Amino acid sequence: MLTYVTRRLLYTILLLAIVSLTIFFIFDLIPVDPARLVCSKQCTPSLVEANRHRLGLDVSVFEQWWRFMVGLFAGRTFGEEGIAITCAAPALGYSFSRHECVTTIVSQAFPYTLSLALGAFVLWLSVGISLGVLSARKKGKFADRAASVFVLVGTSLPTFITGILVVLFIVLQFNLVSPLELGNWHNPVTEPLGWLQTFFFPCATLALAYAATYTRFTRSNVIETSSEDFIRTARAKGLSEKVILRKHTLRAALAPIVTIAGLDFAGLLGGAIITEGIFGLNGLGKLSIKAVTQTYDLPIIVATTLIASAFVLLMNLIVDIAYAFIDPRVRTS
Amino acid sequence: MSKFLEVTNLNVTFPTADGDVHASNEVSYSVGLGETLAIVGESGSGKSVSNLAVMGLHNVTRTKITGSAILNLSDGPVDLISASPETVRRLRGKEMSMIFQDPMSALHPFFSIGDQIAEAWHLYNKGSKSDGIKKAIEMLDLVGIPDASVRVHDFPHQFSGGMRQRAMIAMALVNNPSLLIADEPTTALDVTVQSQILKLLKDLQNEFNMAIILITHDLGVVAEVADRICVMYGGRIVEDASVEDIFYRPEHPYTLGLLNSVPRITSGLSHRLRAIPGQPPSLINLPSGCSFQPRCEYSSRVSSGACTESVPALNDKGSGHLSRCHLDIADLNDLVKDKA
Numbered sequence: 001m002l003t004y005v006t007r008r009l010l011y012t013i014l015l016l017a018i019v020s021l022t023i024f025f026i027f028d029l030i031p032v033d034p035a036r037l038v039c040s041k042q043c044t045p046s047l048v049e050a051n052r053h054r055l056g057l058d059v060s061v062f063e064q065w066w067r068f069m070v071g072l073f074a075g076r077t078f079g080e081e082g083i084a085i086t087c088a089a090p091a092l093g094y095s096f097s098r099h100e101c102v103t104t105i106v107s108q109a110f111p112y113t114l115s116l117a118l119g120a121f122v123l124w125l126s127v128g129i130s131l132g133v134l135s136a137r138k139k140g141k142f143a144d145r146a147a148s149v150f151v152l153v154g155t156s157l158p159t160f161i162t163g164i165l166v167v168l169f170i171v172l173q174f175n176l177v178s179p180l181e182l183g184n185w186h187n188p189v190t191e192p193l194g195w196l197q198t199f200f201f202p203c204a205t206l207a208l209a210y211a212a213t214y215t216r217f218t219r220s221n222v223i224e225t226s227s228e229d230f231i232r233t234a235r236a237k238g239l240s241e242k243v244i245l246r247k248h249t250l251r252a253a254l255a256p257i258v259t260i261a262g263l264d265f266a267g268l269l270g271g272a273i274i275t276e277g278i279f280g281l282n283g284l285g286k287l288s289i290k291a292v293t294q295t296y297d298l299p300i301i302v303a304t305t306l307i308a309s310a311f312v313l314l315m316n317l318i319v320d321i322a323y324a325f326i327d328p329r330v331r332t333s
Numbered sequence: 334m335s336k337f338l339e340v341t342n343l344n345v346t347f348p349t350a351d352g353d354v355h356a357s358n359e360v361s362y363s364v365g366l367g368e369t370l371a372i373v374g375e376s377g378s379g380k381s382v383s384n385l386a387v388m389g390l391h392n393v394t395r396t397k398i399t400g401s402a403i404l405n406l407s408d409g410p411v412d413l414i415s416a417s418p419e420t421v422r423r424l425r426g427k428e429m430s431m432i433f434q435d436p437m438s439a440l441h442p443f444f445s446i447g448d449q450i451a452e453a454w455h456l457y458n459k460g461s462k463s464d465g466i467k468k469a470i471e472m473l474d475l476v477g478i479p480d481a482s483v484r485v486h487d488f489p490h491q492f493s494g495g496m497r498q499r500a501m502i503a504m505a506l507v508n509n510p511s512l513l514i515a516d517e518p519t520t521a522l523d524v525t526v527q528s529q530i531l532k533l534l535k536d537l538q539n540e541f542n543m544a545i546i547l548i549t550h551d552l553g554v555v556a557e558v559a560d561r562i563c564v565m566y567g568g569r570i571v572e573d574a575s576v577e578d579i580f581y582r583p584e585h586p587y588t589l590g591l592l593n594s595v596p597r598i599t600s601g602l603s604h605r606l607r608a609i610p611g612q613p614p615s616l617i618n619l620p621s622g623c624s625f626q627p628r629c630e631y632s633s634r635v636s637s638g639a640c641t642e643s644v645p646a647l648n649d650k651g652s653g654h655l656s657r658c659h660l661d662i663a664d665l666n667d668l669v670k671d672k673a
Contacts (some may be wrong), residue, residue: 229438236433236503237453238426251443265564327443328488 005321013315019309024065025300027057034298038096055080068093069252089228090117093299102303112283115188115276117193117268125261132218139223147215154212162204163278170201175200183280206272210264214257221253255326259319266315270308272273286330335405336365337544339510341398345386352617356382358568364423366511369545371555374565375613378546384514387413388431389421404428427457430505435521436497440489448483451505457508472503495526496661499533506537514546519554531558552595556580564588567624568616570647573655584656587603587625623659635659
């Protein structure tokens with residue numbers, strides 16, 4: 001087991017290195033020159049060159065990547081002498097549009113994204129799994145039909161429609177949340193109510209589509225598992241239906257959900273662009289979309305892309321390890 | 334004297350969009366403690382369906398079951414068909430157990446063998462977790478798993494097919510039930526392992542004085558362990574007799590056909606096996622009269638087309654040998670002699 005985890009960990013680190021290098025190569029190909037962008041109107045070729053040097057873009061892509069990697073662990077200084085700015089480790093670069101270390105910007109945005117992702121995750125898992133199990137048990141009955149209506153609505157309503165409807169009715173019409181309060185940060189530990197006010201509706205909006213998919217997935221998995229031979233064995237043993245469902249059916253039916261839930265959650269940790277945009281949450285999604293569409297702030301784009309892919313890889317690792325605990329067949333092979 | 338399990342006029346019907354599937358029709362059989370009853374028949378003859386009904390393992394909402402299955406327990410008889418599902422559940426695993434054809438898929442892949450056996454034990458016994466595992470080791474030892482105290486923590490995928498079936502048997506017998514229904518327990522195993530499992534079942538029966546119902550399509554298996562045989566065809570029992578009678582004095586043309594399709598060591602190399610012509614009947618539209626009649630080579634011998642008109646009764650044609658055929662036994666014996 002320990003060798004399995006070590007092997008997977010090393011593999012993940014290697015993959016992260018490759019992914020980050022790839023990101024650097026891709027962004028080198030983009031026809032946007034940051035050195036020119038930060039230049040004022042009276043831009044001269046020599047100024048551009050000076051900027052390029054200051055931004056560390058005057059070396060090869062590989063060298064840029066290497067400096068980034070070193071900066072991650074040791075911190076990094078941008079520019080020289082009087083105008084030098086030092087970003088402490090883990091340095092993710094220096095934003096030339098905001099004149100700030102990217103790490104600082106990202107760490108301000110991340111709590112929003114984490115709150116949104118975690119809240120939505122908890123909501124969609126609890127709603128999706130319980131509805132899925134309910135409709136599998138009541139297959140063909142009223143509860144199942146009602147759940148399938150929910151699935152249909154949830155999967156066919158895009159987030160930007162639900163989000164706008166929520167803002168329109170819940171915020172503007174019924175004033176359940178004051179429009180002025182929308183998107184304000186509250187510490188979930190010290191001000192849980194304030195945090196809920198900011199994040200409940202965005203989380204619910206984001207969770208709706210996921211909950212619908214998970215309902216359908218759970219329902220079909222539970223139905224499929226219920227017809228397995230080992231469930232018949234459990235029944236032949238004399239176990240009650242409650243124990244069979246809770247212990248035998250759910251254990252096997254929910255195992256695959258761990259995989260997709262982990263990956264869906266990881267995807268959201270990179271930022272939920274639409275939901276963050278609608279509810280004015282200054283998370284990673286809003287940060288990266290602004291950097292992409294308005295400021296062409298390459299260091300921010302690199303950092304957010306890298307963070308998103310790091311979360312996916314990390315969650316993959318966690319899911320694989322969790323799976324080894326859930327399914328003994330994975331452990332021994 | 335009443336036997337431990339007495340099944341009388343059991344009907345199992347599955348309503349479907351295409352019509353009712355009559356999987357089991359007026360099935361009656363009984364088995365006493367220490368006795369082995371074999372139920373033989375081809376796929377879809379109703380042998381598993383009848384016994385799943387006895388165990389109460391059919392989905393009640395999608396199955397119609399009538400008739401009775403009396404379990405004569407020490408504290409009085411219980412009719413498994415009319416009793417509440419909860420009553421039947423509390424008898425499962427304790428008074429009656431069942432093992433299945435494919436031991437790989439019949440064991441939960443996520444739980445260790447020991448946990449699965451202990452779970453069955455804890456259901457009817459008070460004891461700590463380690464007591465359960467101790468019991469599991471004892472049972473695995475009993476069914477012949479080497480190093481039981483180590484292997485008890487293994488998972489099903491770490492066991493071979495034969496070992497898994499042994500583990501299934503250990504699990505089924507952990508509460509010392511009086512009835513064991515074995516649904517094709519050796520079908521998924523190779524031949525050498527088959528005979529080991531059969532011997533194990535026989536030994537355990539001698540030790541615990543269980544009633545065993547052995548469901549199989551393999552006449553070789555039957556000859557080895559059974560005391561009595563029910564031959565099923567098209568959801569009906571067509572012949573019910575002792576092993577000797579079935580093998581040496583079959584009275585139903587279907588039984589005869591089955592025996593002819595099995596190689597015999599005495600018949601020599603030149604003898605070709607004779608298959609029964611035709612297909613098993615559809616259980617939605619059973620043929621009128623005798624369900625075997627369309628495939629029966631003797632039906633023309635019966636006068637006035639009785640075979641197509643009425644279902645023959647299961648008659649006792651001599652000392653406990655029951656057969657469901659319009660043909661005179663004397664005639665059948667003559668015909669068999671002619672062929673031989």
